[in-house]
Amino acid sequence: MPPTPLHLSSRSRRTTEQPISWLIQQAVENRDLISLAAGLVDEETLPAAEVVQACEAILRDGPRARAALQYGTTQGLASLRQQLLERLRAADGLTPADHKLAASDVVLTTGSQQLLYLLGETLIDPGDLVIVEAPTYFVFQGTLRSLGARILSVPVDHDGLDVEVLAELLDRLERTGEIHRLRFIYVCDYFQNPTGRTLSLPRRQRLVELVERHSRRQRILIVEDAAYRELRYDGPDLPSIKSFDPENQYVVLAQTFSKPCAPGLKTGFGVLPRDLMEPVLLLKGNHDFGSSNLLQHVLDDLLASGAYDRHVARLRRAYRRKRDALTAALAEHFPASSGIRWTRPDGGLYVWLTFPEGTETGPSSALMRAALRENVLYVPGEFCYDGSSGPVPRHEARLSFGVASEEQLREGVARLARAAAAARAERSELAAIEL
Ligand SMILES: Cc1ncc(COP(=O)(O)O)c(C=O)c1O
Structure with a gap:
């Protein structure tokens, strides 16, 4: 016999799964994945x-x-x-x-x-x-x-x-x-x-x-x-x-x-x-x-x-190199003609990527599907908006240079570029069918 239902508080009922759980699940299920999504820190420098x-x-x-x-x-x-x-x-x-x-x-x-x-x-x-x-x-x-x-x-x-x-x-x-x-x-x-x-x-x-x-x-x-x-x-x-x-x-x-x-x-x-x-x-x-x-x-x-x-000084040197590796890889793989822009932060762990309008980045988008096939993960930008104050931009993404090594950052961006190309090809095919 199924158990009689639990009564949950209104706060519990208002609480939905954090998007971070979805991101962590992707990383756990696939060990070959390069996660540019995780907010985790650099492992080599942990004190x-x-x-x-x-x-x-x-x-x-x-x-x-x-x-x-x-x-x-x-x-x-x-x-x-x-x-x-x-x-x-x-x-x-x-x-x-x-x-x-x-x-x-x-x-x-x-x-x-x-x-x-x-x-x-x-x-x-x-x-x-x-x-x-x-x-x-x-x-x-x-x-x-x-x-x-x-x-x-x-x-x-x-x-x-x-x-x-x-x-x-x-x-x-x-x-x-x-x-x-x-x-x-x-x-x-x-x-x-x-x-x-x-x-x-x-x-x-x-x-x-x-x-x-x-x-x-x-x-x-x-x-x-x-x-x-x-x-x-x-x-x-x-x-x-x-x-x-x-x-x-x-x-x-x-x-x-x-x-x-x-x-x-x-x-x-x-x-x-x-x-x-x-x-x-x-x-x-x-x-x-x-x-x-x-x-x-x-x-x-x-x-x-x-x-x-002393530890923070060491961290700054390590993360500066990683930020530079990530932004250099972005510049190499996404030329100005791609229409993709990104921030170059003076600190922290995150780079914000803006794709041309129309390139959706959400969890069920062509880009995300292609990225998962390529074994690379980013945070869909739409997770970071509430939506109660106007339309949510759907063409942005957060990349983190926290946990990935410099080599993984370079490889991760190469994979992302292949995913972006695949998503673009899928969009043009769809557009051709619709014509
Ligand atoms: C902006 C910001 N605030 C707060 C936190 C919470 O961190 P913690 O609870 O580990 O101190 C995080 C963690 O990623 C964060 O990015």
């Missing part, structure tokens, strides 16, 4: 020796070992939070007098994904509005849908989120009386996932001015996802959006150790306005009342010993 050393330093020292193997606090290890605060100040060129921030404004989480989820859980009731970039980080888009948020989006151009389009949207929400439903604006501001673009300095400042102006009755937040900030290969660093929020009121900064160190540590952190910290911690108490204490001790040690900075 195994450094983590062994940090673990030994902690576990061979009785009191440290006992502290690290015990439960920690919900907010996370105080010495690590202090180090993170000081590093943020140094990166942004701020003094304690410039900025009202303390280690008590920092929370450690199980990856930045947990922080993003907690922010959603703390701030969003079903039907509330969130503004994201178009295109945006597709995993968080799925999370927002699951929480019942109504998503609005603002396009990204060469300088990141178009703040003037945002200004018009905010004015419109004022006019329609919906501004009070807007909870936050989510921006991935360094080498954005998925386009690789970075929010320009003037736009950072303007973004904070805009939320201040529209926060008369109720505060609107900016969630600054700086996951890739440390992975810069060219040009000078830019100050965080958070640095334009001296009273610590409007900006939540989310960062992670997954990309610049190791995703297996699954540790992220947030810098939060003071009145947001307590509600977030209460909900984090429901999740886990604290992320892995041992891993926080390991990171505390890696930062204090200088091993972390």
Whole structure:
């Protein structure tokens, strides 16, 4: 007899499979596949020796070992939070007098994904509005849908989120009386996932001015996802959006150790306005009342010993070479006459490819079918749009140079070029039949 049906919560029923599952399934089912889709990091540079050393330093020292193997606090290890605060100040060129921030404004989480989820859980009731970039980080888009948020989006151009389009949207929400439903604006501001673009300095400042102006009755937040900030290969660093929020009121900064160190540590952190910290911690108490204490001790040690900075410097060199290998291969295989364009990011892990209009890249497109036959995978660009703010472009793709080796990147692009040629041939055949 079949079991009687389960009752699932409305949140569970709103939650659909993340597109990432489909991508992972393709890679798992086919070991010969070169995945230019996965957001995984480079395997050769993972800091195994450094983590062994940090673990030994902690576990061979009785009191440290006992502290690290015990439960920690919900907010996370105080010495690590202090180090993170000081590093943020140094990166942004701020003094304690410039900025009202303390280690008590920092929370450690199980990856930045947990922080993003907690922010959603703390701030969003079903039907509330969130503004994201178009295109945006597709995993968080799925999370927002699951929480019942109504998503609005603002396009990204060469300088990141178009703040003037945002200004018009905010004015419109004022006019329609919906501004009070807007909870936050989510921006991935360094080498954005998925386009690789970075929010320009003037736009950072303007973004904070805009939320201040529209926060008369109720505060609107900016969630600054700086996951890739440390992975810069060219040009000078830019100050965080958070640095334009001296009273610590409007900006939540989310960062992670997954990309610049190791995703297996699954540790992220947030810098939060003071009145947001307590509600977030209460909900984090429901999740886990604290992320892995041992891993926080390991990171505390890696930062204090200088091993972390040396590692990030090494990573930058390795990823710079990989970015160059990928973009050189694209230039070789896709001449200007192909009409295919791509971004050349100054950092991060992603290149955004734009095919000529009409060349569909979706999961059931001719291009995807040909790519899978050729054993290469990309992320269909349409996964990164919500569709609630206008038509979804169907001719874009995200390529990652994270996990593939330089040789695999070159081979992957050659395969993609063959797939594009096959898809083009299929389209012309179809067009001929239709004539
Ligand atoms: C933009 C962005 N934010 C957040 C995350 C979440 O990473 P984690 O939970 O491993 O810190 C990712 C992972 O790919 C990401 O690309």
